[in-house]
Amino acid sequence: MRIGEVASAAGVSTRALRYYEQQQLIASSRSTGGQRLYTPDTVERVRWIQLLYAAGLSSRTIVEFLPCVHTGIAGPEMIARLRAERDRLDDHMRDLAATRARLDSVLAAAEFGATRPAGEAAEV
Amino acid sequence: MRIGEVASAAGVSTRALRYYEQQQLIASSRSTGGQRLYTPDTVERVRWIQLLYAAGLSSRTIVEFLPCVHTGIAGPEMIARLRAERDRLDDHMRDLAATRARLDSVLAAAEFGATRPAGEAAEV
DNA sequence: CTTGCCTTTGACGTTAACGTCAACTTTTAC
DNA sequence: GTAAAAGTTGACGTTAACGTCAAAGGCAAG
Numbered sequence: 509m510r511i512g513e514v515a516s517a518a519g520v521s522t523r524a525l526r527y528y529e530q531q532q533l534i535a536s537s538r539s540t541g542g543q544r545l546y547t548p549d550t551v552e553r554v555r556w557i558q559l560l561y562a563a564g565l566s567s568r569t570i571v572e573f574l575p576c577v578h579t580g581i582a583g584p585e586m587i588a589r590l591r592a593e594r595d596r597l598d599d600h601m602r603d604l605a606a607t608r609a610r611l612d613s614v615l616a617a618a619e620f621g622a623t624r625p626a627g628e629a630a631e632v
Numbered sequence: 633m634r635i636g637e638v639a640s641a642a643g644v645s646t647r648a649l650r651y652y653e654q655q656q657l658i659a660s661s662r663s664t665g666g667q668r669l670y671t672p673d674t675v676e677r678v679r680w681i682q683l684l685y686a687a688g689l690s691s692r693t694i695v696e697f698l699p700c701v702h703t704g705i706a707g708p709e710m711i712a713r714l715r716a717e718r719d720r721l722d723d724h725m726r727d728l729a730a731t732r733a734r735l736d737s738v739l740a741a742a743e744f745g746a747t748r749p750a751g752e753a754a755e756v
Numbered sequence: 757c758t759t760g761c762c763t764t765t766g767a768c769g770t771t772a773a774c775g776t777c778a779a780c781t782t783t784t785a786c
Numbered sequence: 787g788t789a790a791a792a793g794t795t796g797a798c799g800t801t802a803a804c805g806t807c808a809a810a811g812g813c814a815a816g
Contacts, residue, residue: 512762522763527804541812543763562724563731566802580741587746590739597732600686601725607687608721615714617704622711634783636792644774646793651774665782667793690772763812768805775800782793 509546518554525554531567533557533574553578563597633670642678649678655691657681657698677702687721 515522528534529544534553536544556577560570572589576582582590639646652658653668658677660668680701684694696713700706706714 510762511764521804523804523806526764531803539812541763543812559727559731559734561803562727563735576742577738580738581745582742584746587739587742590735590742594732594735594739597728597735601728601732603683603686604721604725604728607683608718608725610683611687611714611718611721614701614704615711615718618700618706618711618714621705622708634793647774647776650794655773663782663793665793667782685773757816759815761813764810766808768807770803770805772801775798777798778796780794782791784791785789786787 509548509550511544511546514546514550514554517551518558520554520558528554528557528567532571533567564600565593569593633672633674635668635670638670638674638678641675642682644678644682652678652681652691656695657691688724689717693717 509517511522511525515525525534525544529536534546534550534557536546536550539545553574556574557570560573561567565573569589572586573593576586576590633641635646635649639649649658649668653660658670658674658681660670660674663669677698680698681694684697685691689697693713696710697717700710700714
């Protein structure tokens with residue numbers, strides 16, 4: 509596959525793919541003319557990359573994780589890193605849930621205020 | 633309160649507080665000598681700011697939300713914005729949960745491999 | 757062969773939320 | 787009254803993940 513195909517299949521820009529290659533996140537062979545050629549599974553790989561980015565991992569961390577993500581093989585040290593990131597994710601999700609709850613209560617108050625005809629029972 | 637007190641109370645740097653003021657997120661009066669003076673509720677406000685930042689909101693958005701967060705008053709348009717952000721948060725949390733699950737299954741596979749004494753039942 | 761689209765490398769631009777001096781002035785503590 | 791600690795403005799630095807030209811070469815179709 510050429511770069512444009514992979515890009516549209518994975519939903520990213522060609523610029524992003526070149527950037528990923530530079531960060532060692534993906535690899536490519538070259539055509540005789542020098543154009544990048546990818547194997548089809550690159551698309552899946554790129555999707556993983558997007559997921560991990562969205563989860564707040566840096567490209568440096570993703571580079572560490574990707575091999576083990578595909579092979580399912582990891583040394584004890586890598587397992588610890590994986591656990592750490594998973595736990596960080598858990599913490600983050602808890603924080604988000606709390607924030608969401610507070611935002612929701614603000615919303616409830618605002619909606620309640622909005623249902624009052626502007627000044628009903630507003631003062632004593 | 634002076635800037636240092638607020639900073640340590642809220643767990644941010646003084647630089648951050650000056651930045652927030654520049655972004656209109658917080659306000660301050662000045663001492664005769666020109667030093668910033670804050671009311672105690674600024675601490676709470678800064679905590680809110682941190683929460684919303686962590687939730688992925690930009691300072692521009694936070695500036696819109698903060699008044700209504702404190703007063704509980706919002707026009708219909710603001711209520712729509714609040715709902716939109718809450719929903720975005722929900723979506724994001726779902727994505728994170730999915731990613732966490734996939735990461736966890738990778739971990740499970742890796743841990744399983746690690747419990748095998750290196751080559752037991754690995755090949756047929 | 758040539759038109760038109762795709763790709764390549766190189767390099768500068770962008771954005772957000774601060775970090776980090778530097779050179780001073782204010783406050784505080786003794 | 788005098789250090790030391792804390793604060794002030796101004797301005798440049800940082801980082802990540804790309805965006806956006808620019809100039810030039812590759813590639814399938816007719």
